[in-house]
Amino acid sequence: MTVLDELLPISIEMAKRNCRGIWNFTNPGVVSHNEILEMYRDYIDPGFQWVNFDLVEQAKVIVAPRSNNELDASKLKQEFPDLLSIKDSIIKFVFEPNKKT
Template identity: 80%
Template sequence: MPLGMAIHNIEITLGKGGQLARAAGAVAKLIAKEGKSATLKLPSREVRLISKNCSATVGQVGNVGVNQKSLGRAGSKRWLGKRPVVEEMLREYNNICTLRLRMPISSDLSNSRNFITKITRYNKVVNIPNSMSVLDELLPISIEMAKRKCKGLWNFTNPGVVSHNEILQLYREYINPNFKWANFDLEEQAKVISAPRSNNELDASKLKKEFPELLSIKDSIIKNVFEPNKRSK
């Protein structure tokens, strides 16, 4: 399937049928292919990384005579269940502010829900760049957004992306010099997890424009997480 191809009805889990870009008029684009993965740009402008074994329908929803073509088994997870439905409902109201967080990180490295804490406890991790939210910086911004009466849907992440390996390298540098980890790919990961995982980059330019002081994801992690927790020499 060539780059730039318009597709819809995209599988998330192999053999489960289309789950992405199913609404009338919805269309995603194949923007990159590398190794076992494919990168899609969804109708929401979200960039999604999937594996190449899933199928998608070529063309836009409603086109006649289109066929399912393999892209790859999904190594990414759409917001399943209620979240996408609620998000679409909230779009109908002009007095709502919706904050879309991803992979929340905080300076509390003892918290099991902290993304950094999670991946330090895994036997193996994938190494994929992702958008993430540093709560120590973003939660005060959320209060300021309420004061400014910000409305609409906001990608509530720090600008840019950071990979699992980059975070773990910082963890080793600042916290535990003896820390070691191993990587595996999306296909290997799919064999040991109960549901596909999400890997994507969200456009935080709207938030950055409103709050120019907002740090990039890597700079924010260093300043707000690793520097305060830096081991004593």
């Protein structure tokens, strides 16, 4: 997953530094659907509730089976040590600015 508010400025800096080659342009780490929904509940709507599909129900509504992947962002993190993990980036750039008090 990529948080563009954080990574688009990095893309400009990469151009200035003449970074070349193959880069996985993503925040390091992984985040699940449930973790995002929990953040939404914690930052935006404390009353928000959800129910997950089980695998049988999911198979009825999707065309192809799901896969979950994690790209290796170590090259990007080495070049930009302040790059946040995906969870921290979502909180900083998505949920904190939209937090309901």
